[in-house]
Every structure is written in C-alpha cells, then in structure tokens.
Amino acid sequence: MKWVRKKLDQARKPFEPGQKLEKFAPAINAFDTFLYTPNHTTKKGAHIRDVVDLKRTMITVVFALIPALLFGMWNTGAQYLYQDMGLDNVTDVPFWDAFIEGAILVMPLILVSYIVGLTIEFIFAIYRGHEVNEGYLVTGLLIPMIFPVDIPLWMLAISVAFAVLIGKEAFGGTGMNILNPALTARAFAFFAYPLYMSGNAIWVHQGATDGISGETILGTLAQGKSVAYSFFDAAAGFIPGSVSETSTIAVLIGAAILILTKVGSWRIILSGFVGAAVMGLIFNAFGLNALMEFKWYMHLVVGGLSFGLVFMATDPVSAAQTMKGKWIYGFLCGFFGVMIRVFNPAYPEGIMLAILLMNVFAPTIDHYVIQANVNKRKKRLAKAKSNLQTA
Amino acid sequence: MSKDIRVRKGLDLKLKGEADKKIVTAPQSSIYAIKPADFHAVVPKLVLKEGASVKAGETVFYSKYDEKVKFAAPVSGTITEILRGAKRRILEVRITANGTNDAVNRGKVDPASASADQVRKLLLESGCWPFIIQRPYSIVANSEDTPKSIFISAYTTAPLAGDVEVILEDKKEAFQAGITALSKLTSGAVHLCVGKNSALKDIKDADIHKVKGPHPAGNVGVQIHKLDPVNMGDRVWTLGAEDVATIGNLFLTGEFKPERTIALVGTDAKEADRKYYRTIIGANVSSIVGTIDTDHTRIISGDVLTGDKLLSDQFLNYYKNTLTLIPEGNEYALLGWLPFTRNKVPSNAGTSFSRLLGGKRKVDTNLNGEERALVVTGEMEEVLPMDIYPLQLIKACMSGDIEKMENLGIYEVAPEDFALIDFTNTSKLEAQEVIRLGLDLMITEVG
Numbered sequence: 001m002k003w004v005r006k007k008l009d010q011a012r013k014p015f016e017p018g019q020k021l022e023k024f025a026p027a028i029n030a031f032d033t034f035l036y037t038p039n040h041t042t043k044k045g046a047h048i049r050d051v052v053d054l055k056r057t058m059i060t061v062v063f064a065l066i067p068a069l070l071f072g073m074w075n076t077g078a079q080y081l082y083q084d085m086g087l088d089n090v091t092d093v094p095f096w097d098a099f100i101e102g103a104i105l106v107m108p109l110i111l112v113s114y115i116v117g118l119t120i121e122f123i124f125a126i127y128r129g130h131e132v133n134e135g136y137l138v139t140g141l142l143i144p145m146i147f148p149v150d151i152p153l154w155m156l157a158i159s160v161a162f163a164v165l166i167g168k169e170a171f172g173g174t175g176m177n178i179l180n181p182a183l184t185a186r187a188f189a190f191f192a193y194p195l196y197m198s199g200n201a202i203w204v205h206q207g208a209t210d211g212i213s214g215e216t217i218l219g220t221l222a223q224g225k226s227v228a229y230s231f232f233d234a235a236a237g238f239i240p241g242s243v244s245e246t247s248t249i250a251v252l253i254g255a256a257i258l259i260l261t262k263v264g265s266w267r268i269i270l271s272g273f274v275g276a277a278v279m280g281l282i283f284n285a286f287g288l289n290a291l292m293e294f295k296w297y298m299h300l301v302v303g304g305l306s307f308g309l310v311f312m313a314t315d316p317v318s319a320a321q322t323m324k325g326k327w328i329y330g331f332l333c334g335f336f337g338v339m340i341r342v343f344n345p346a347y348p349e350g351i352m353l354a355i356l357l358m359n360v361f362a363p364t365i366d367h368y369v370i371q372a373n374v375n376k377r378k379k380r381l382a383k384a385k386s387n388l389q390t391a
Numbered sequence: 392m393s394k395d396i397r398v399r400k401g402l403d404l405k406l407k408g409e410a411d412k413k414i415v416t417a418p419q420s421s422i423y424a425i426k427p428a429d430f431h432a433v434v435p436k437l438v439l440k441e442g443a444s445v446k447a448g449e450t451v452f453y454s455k456y457d458e459k460v461k462f463a464a465p466v467s468g469t470i471t472e473i474l475r476g477a478k479r480r481i482l483e484v485r486i487t488a489n490g491t492n493d494a495v496n497r498g499k500v501d502p503a504s505a506s507a508d509q510v511r512k513l514l515l516e517s518g519c520w521p522f523i524i525q526r527p528y529s530i531v532a533n534s535e536d537t538p539k540s541i542f543i544s545a546y547t548t549a550p551l552a553g554d555v556e557v558i559l560e561d562k563k564e565a566f567q568a569g570i571t572a573l574s575k576l577t578s579g580a581v582h583l584c585v586g587k588n589s590a591l592k593d594i595k596d597a598d599i600h601k602v603k604g605p606h607p608a609g610n611v612g613v614q615i616h617k618l619d620p621v622n623m624g625d626r627v628w629t630l631g632a633e634d635v636a637t638i639g640n641l642f643l644t645g646e647f648k649p650e651r652t653i654a655l656v657g658t659d660a661k662e663a664d665r666k667y668y669r670t671i672i673g674a675n676v677s678s679i680v681g682t683i684d685t686d687h688t689r690i691i692s693g694d695v696l697t698g699d700k701l702l703s704d705q706f707l708n709y710y711k712n713t714l715t716l717i718p719e720g721n722e723y724a725l726l727g728w729l730p731f732t733r734n735k736v737p738s739n740a741g742t743s744f745s746r747l748l749g750g751k752r753k754v755d756t757n758l759n760g761e762e763r764a765l766v767v768t769g770e771m772e773e774v775l776p777m778d779i780y781p782l783q784l785i786k787a788c789m790s791g792d793i794e795k796m797e798n799l800g801i802y803e804v805a806p807e808d809f810a811l812i813d814f815t816n817t818s819k820l821e822a823q824e825v826i827r828l829g830l831d832l833m834i835t836e837v838g
Contacts, residue, residue, distance in 0.1 A: 005723060033761060037727025040758040041720055045821045046696045046813035047689060048404075048717070052740035053760025055728035057767060057817055060742050063730065133764055175764030261730065262741030265769060321768040321782060370780055374798040381622040 026125040030132040058134040064254035072244030077102030080205040109144035133174035142182035145244035203240035222345035245307040264314040268330035272309035275334030308351035398604025400776040404550040410654040417668035420678035429709035448495035448647030459534040463518020467493040494646040502572035522634035529805035540579035548609030549694040553654030553712035562636040569639030612808040659716035691715040696810035720757025774811035788829030
C-alpha cells in the first residue's frame, strides 16, 4: 500500500501551494482523502480528536440506503417482468432476472445523478476554494431512488443541476441550504415535467410491449377506486412506485442503521410516524370518502412516507436543530404528509411537499424553542436584579 | 448550604498513560519564565529591566489596564532575558534562578481575623492576584470587583489531568487558610466542589458540594452553571485548588512561594517517570522531562483537551497542573473513513465501536479527518451539561452578534467548557477558539 501512497504524493505535487495547479487542489484532495484519511494533526484547541468525520457520517447514510436500493432494483425489474411475462404475481418472477433487469434500468439514473451533481460540486469547491463536501454522496444516491424509473435522463440531469445550484450552492453550499436538495430535485421535476412524474403509466418500466399498467396505491385512491394490495404487499414493497421508496421494511432496516449509529435522529423518525398515524386516525374517524377511509396503518406503508421520514426528514441541515424542535418538526412532517395526501388528491405524494414545507418552517420551530431558553435566562437575570434591590 | 451535583451529559475519555499517585520533588530548573500570554487579555508593563536581580514575590510587571494587578517573580535570581515577538510584544520574561529562593516577606496575617481590604491588598501586592480568574470571559479578575461567589473545583475529570486530591495531600493546612482568606472577598460564598470520599470534605468557611459524573463535571464552568449561574453584569471568581494553597501559604508564612505540582502523563512519557513532580511555576519543561523529539512527540502543558503545545526548551503554563506527552499522529490512514474501522481511536460517535469496546486508549494528535461545513446536529449537546444551545451560541460567536451571544449565555461559558465539543464534533470545528474570540469581542464591546 506504500506504493499507492507514493504515487499519490507524486500526483499531488503540481497541486501544492505555489505550483501551477494550486487552484485545483480541492479536486485532487477529494480523491486523496477518499483513499487516505490525511496526516493532518491538530493545530489549536483540543489536541486529540474523535475518529468521526463527515465522510464517515455520510458513508453511513449511503450504507443505510443500500437495502432500499437493492430492493428497489429488484422491484423495478419484477414489476415490469411480471406483466411482460404474463405472470400472476410479482413474486413469481425469477429473482435474478428481476434484479438484473432492474439494475440495468436503475444504474443509468444513479450514474447521471452522480456525474452531474459531483461535477457541479467540484466546480464550486474549486471556485470557492474549499474542500469538496461529502454531502452529495448521499444526495446523489437519494435522487434516483425517488424518481420514477422511466424519467428521461436529461430531465434527471436538469433536476439534479437545479437542486444543487439553486437548492444548495445559491444558499452558500453544504450546511447552508434551507431545503433538502434531493427533495428539491424531485419537486422541480414534479412541477416542470408533470407528465413524467405522475399518472398511471410511469411507475413501471414500459419496455417494448404496450399496455403495461402500474398505478400507485395513492393514485388509485385519488380516483376513488379500491386498492388491490394487502398491508403485507405494501409493507414489503411489492407495489409500483418510485425506484426505491416502495419497501417499508427495507427502509426500516436503513432506519435501524441510522438510529444505531446516531447518524439519523430517532426523534424525527419516531415522531414522524406518530404524526402520520395521528392524522390517519383523525381522517378514519370522519371517513367521508375513500381516501379518508384508507386505514391509518396503511398510510404508514404506502407511497414515499417511510422513505421520506427516514432519509429526507432527518437531513440534519434542513431539519430542526434543537432536540425539542426535532420532535415538533418530525411530528408535523408526518401529520401534514398524510393531510396533503388526503385533502389534495392532485398531489398524492404529500410527504415530499410536507417535508419541504417543514424544511422552510424548521428555523421558525428552532427559534421558538431557543427563545424559551433565552426567556429563562432573562427571567433569571430579572430575579437576580430584584433580589439585589430588596437586599 | 451544600447541594450535590449529578452531571449526566459529558464524556469520560479513558486514556493510557496515567501518573502514579506519588509526589516527588523535581530537579530545580535553572531558568524560569513568566509568559504574559498565559494571562489572557493582560497587557504587561515591565517594572524591572534585563539584568535586574529579583526576589521571589517581587513585581516583574503589572497589568497596563489594571495597574494594581501585579505579576511577581516565582523565584529569586536575575532577569536574564526578555523575549519579544512581533510588534515588540513580550513573550517571556526569563529569570535565571540563583538557587537560594529568597522571598520578599510581607509578614504573617491571620486570615480568620483579617479584613477584606487587608486580604485584597496582600493578594495584589504579593503577586497572588493573577491566580484569581473571573467569569465571565475567563480572564484575570479585576482588582476592584467583589464577586457574588468564588468557585474552586477539587474534582478532577479531565483526561489524565493531575488529581487535585493528590496535589493537596500535604497542603491541606495552607488550602484551608487560603479558603478562609478568599471567603472575605465575596458577598456570597466560597463553593468547593469535591468528589466522593474527598479528603477535603471537612474544609471550613466554604460550601462543600459533592459532584458526580463524567467530564466536564470537574470544570468550574459546569459547577457554576448548576449552583450559581452567571447573569449579565455578575462576577464570579474561580481559582485552581493548588493556587488556593499558595495563597494560604502567603498568609501563613508571609512569603510568595508559588509551588506547582505537575502530573507527568501520556504514553510518550516513560512509565517510571509518570508521577507527580513538585516544582515552581514557570519551570522549564526540560527540567522535568529532559529533551524531547518534538517531531514525534507533542508536549502539552495541561491536559489533552485544553493544554498548550510546547517545545522542550519552553516553560510550563502558569496555571496548569498537568504535563502530557503524546505521539504526534502525522500518519495517513488507509480508508480511515470507513464506519467501524479504527476503533482504537477514542470516539463518542455511533459509527465506531470504540465506546462499546471500552478500555484505556492510546491517543495521538491526528485530526482524523478534515474541517467541513457544520452539518451534524445534536452531537454537541451530548457533551455539554449546561442549559445552553452550543451550536447556536457558536454560530452567534462566528457572526459576532452580541445580543444573540448574550441571550444564548455567553457569560456562562469559557473556552474549556467547549473542549469536548472540539474533540467530538464531526466537522472538526475549533469550538474553543470560536468561543475565545466571542468572549474577546464581548470584552471590547461590553467590558
């Protein structure tokens, strides 16, 4: 391995301060630090440091996404093949046939997302003179996972560019964005290319044969039809939908990884599911139409709710930052998610809009939580002053 | 009025390289130095010139903005060098010891019957005043102030730090005299925070509080926050425990004898050498550890979280009771970012098995990553046992928003309270530096 290090040191030379390519140092640094944690030592402050860094944290999220991604690949292939092959059941499709078919369909989306997004990130890092932040490793994988599989690649590329440029870099880059970049990409596509982002013909790959259908559960409900899938089908994820959002079980495996590693906030995830359940129960109590009658526990497993709550709502930059704030923020994400679903059938994917809405309100929630702390401090000061006067 | 404190948040770093709890006398250092940089925000005005001979306790310089605060020579000898840096700033006043240790005698005073003015005057004249650190701002106390309370921590939680109980083993009498003297200076009480089974629990003229919990429970900042929080306009004083004994000794003997007991710790110190050394403030590092190759070993005057980096011909920090030697970590780690690898490095994160594995760790100075944008939330709160929002306060300090800093509790914190945040935070943010700059801004804007 010393040989690799030597080669890297050689390759770095032209990028060092004072050399020709100094400006482009962030680019080579990104590769170097990917291979090796650098030999930097502490210069000030505490002399020893924790082993954790942003790379480790972000890679953990990528690991947590892998169950949902792999399942998504299989499901994408299976949803298409079982209709193409004329089988009765999604699970009848031979496993590897489905998985390979799905992988072939999904991989281009991931590649486009990473290439477009990382290119922009590198350009901005060089332009701004800071290191490349690792946040896009997660965003770049999230974006293809929440798009319909047949989205034209150029639309995906434009959505990614919009999310990274307007959603993130315009606000100052990683750590400064108000909206979750992955959801920004999806929302952009949703409003810019509605034909490709909603309807009943887009959730399953169309292939060469005509007549492949695949309406999402929420889409069916919005039209007032009854749902043909069981709770188990929906929880396991054998249903049409965006690439990787369908399996609540795979998402929950990811949630477990996030919670055990303390990377994702369990407060947001838990309160999010509670919020969705509460709203579902309220609607069930009234039960005025098919959507309102849709059982509260079904709300938790259909659509992108679980994926959104686990992987999008927990984005620490766009979520609430205080502990109390996280409870409120998560609860309202779930609560509004189900509410938008039910009240506005035109936007069945309510959770996306709910999280974006709550992203905007997160600083306000934090403001009030922190204000309580400030008021406590002011009260203490006032009390100390009045004590002084009476003394 | 004693109140027990139970701290739950925080992090005990269990490191290899503890000192044996045995005090030995360190070989006499030939040169001693006082470094104005140890007294944050003090601008020194020299009284003596190069070549002058001094006795221990004789004023060497005073503070330009508070002329009554005097800084005394720790030993008798000759001022051989005044080392200056950029803009002729004084870096070190070096005194070559003559070995006789003559001290200025200011006469014995019974602390119990002395008046407040008498105590104040003696502390200022003798050079003991700089031992008093004020909160807010964590600077040498103003000579005119009357604090609402005085805090002394005898509970040691910082990693590998010199244990106050050991240091005060044979200084209890002087410590008691110092406490009695200090109790005259406050309108409130002297608070002494001790651990379980402390030998100091029967000290008089002080409120004794039992503290339990992980680091930073031993920091005075946390204790003040729990017992008598600093409001805007308040002054609270803090002193190191050994310094209280030095003050007590002044009252008992009339002489300024600034002893410093140093715990030599860390894996780069030889095991046989790792014990407590009794020396005098400002001693040369080499008098304790000899010559050290600082390319591979870092010399830290203080603990690993808050100490100063030194070279082996430099001088001990005025206040610190610990001298740490740990290896420099200037090595690459292949794919070091992979979760659940490098579990030997201590960690508070969930992406390492370090906490589960337990046991004592050998540490080095590697940054274990690079500085990044502030992304992760909630991790700072885990190691700050105060009712304060650390991330928000840090951001307020960065943007220099004075009103926000005030509202979020800048008066209640010192850089050392944020040392664990330096250690644990994912973005490798220099929290202590940010807080120090924030406090400095408050000093200039509010005073």
